[in-house]
Amino acid sequence: MENKLILLAHGDGGRLTHELVTGLFLKHFGNDILARLTDAAALQLDGGRIAITTDAFVINPPFFPGGDIGKLAVCGTVNDLAVSGAEPRYFTASFLIEEGFPLADLERVVASMARTCREAGVEIIAGDTKVVGRGQLDRIFINTTGLGCLPPDRDLGYHRITPGDLVLVNGNLGDHGMAVLARREGFGFEDQIVSDCAALNGIIGELLRALRGIKIMRDLTRGGMATAAKEIAAAAGVDIWLEEQAIPVGAATRGAAEMLGLDPLYLANEGKFMTVITPEEAEDAVALMRAHPLGRDACIIGEVRAGRGNVYLKTALGGTKFLDMLAGAPLPRIC
Incomplete structure (x- = not known):
């Protein structure tokens, strides 16, 4: 690493981020808990179980259709805890502010954080x-740190995934990344696409209380759905096969992505999560999600097969496309 420099792509949640985490941070900070590379760390303390996560939010612009950096900070932290099976409870928040930032804008951000905390x-x-x-x-x-409680019998993890499991998402993909990009670049259609920024602990909590066959959950932030699927497949040592025609993408986001040459499967989301679940409970999970406001467009998008950690997309034309982690930084500063 002696002559290498940090690139924007090191922060996009894709391949270079993965290489930075595994090749540098794990090299120096490595321990059994950190090595799991989950959205939140699960800990056993004095007879109880907790989950803890930390995140930094650097989005540009700080205000966008559907949210702002304050709402994003709360939702992003809540969601990391929720997909780990925890019930989010407490936060810390650190603010780094540039001299000259309008006090009215700061109050707008803080009020948004407080409102989102109450809702979550x-x-x-x-x-x-x-x-x-x-x-x-x-x-x-x-920067935030979130703390949640883990029920004693809850066990989500890569080790539970087996061939035959099905893959679900709770709705349309790519809206957050496209909404932020459109507002930042002033393309003229920014009012047509709204970020999906939302706290997911409500819908996830309902699923976990009702169903026992959930193997793992991931929120689909940086790197998008394709990168998350690749990380799951690689960690579990299985292949994931996705159906392109089954993957939900809104018409406005799809049209904008086609115009800009972007793939919605790699666009960031802030209110979407992926679930791997037993086939026996998949339809029940879809029904439960569709009954919730944050899961109206939920659907089954693929299945797990025996393999070596690859992700394949069956295209609408009948072909097969290999999906890997995001490489490069097409949308910097989106969370």
Whole structure:
């Protein structure tokens, strides 16, 4: 690494992010808990189980259709806990603010965070604020740490995935990434696409209480659905086969992606999650999700097969396409 430099692509959640985490951070920080590379770390403390996660939010622009950096910070942290099977409870929040950032905009961000916390049933219990000089930071960054409770009998993980399991998503993909890109670049259609930014602990909690066959969940943020599927397949040592015609993408996002030469399967989401579940409970899971406002477009999009960690897409034309982790940074600063 001596002569290499950090690129924007190291932060896009794709292949270079994976290489940075495994080749540098795990090299120096490695331990049994961190090595699992899950959305949240599960810990046993004094007879109880907790989950803890941390995240940094650096989105540009900080206000976008469907949300803002404050709402995003809460939803992103809640969702990392929820897909790990935890019930989110408490947060810390640190603000890094550039000198000259409007106080009215800061209050708008903080009020949005407070409102989203109330809706998600979590509380911010500690925090920190730092202000840096003009030009030393781009407006505002937020760092969060989230803490949740894990029921004693809940076991989600790559080790549970077996051939025959089915793959589900709770709705249309790519809306967040496209909404942020459209607002940032001023394409003229930004009001037609709204970010899906939402706290998922409600819908996920209903699924986990009702069904026992859920193997693993992942929220589909940086790198999009395709990258998450590849990470799951590689970690579980199985292949995942997806049906292109079954994957839900809204008409506006699909049209914008085609115009810009982007693949919706690699666009970021902030209110979507993937579920791997036993085939016996898949239809029940879809029905439960469709009864919830955040799962109206839920559907089965693929299946798990024996294999070596690959992801394949059966195209609408009858061909087969190999899906890998996102390579490059087509949409920097989207979360």
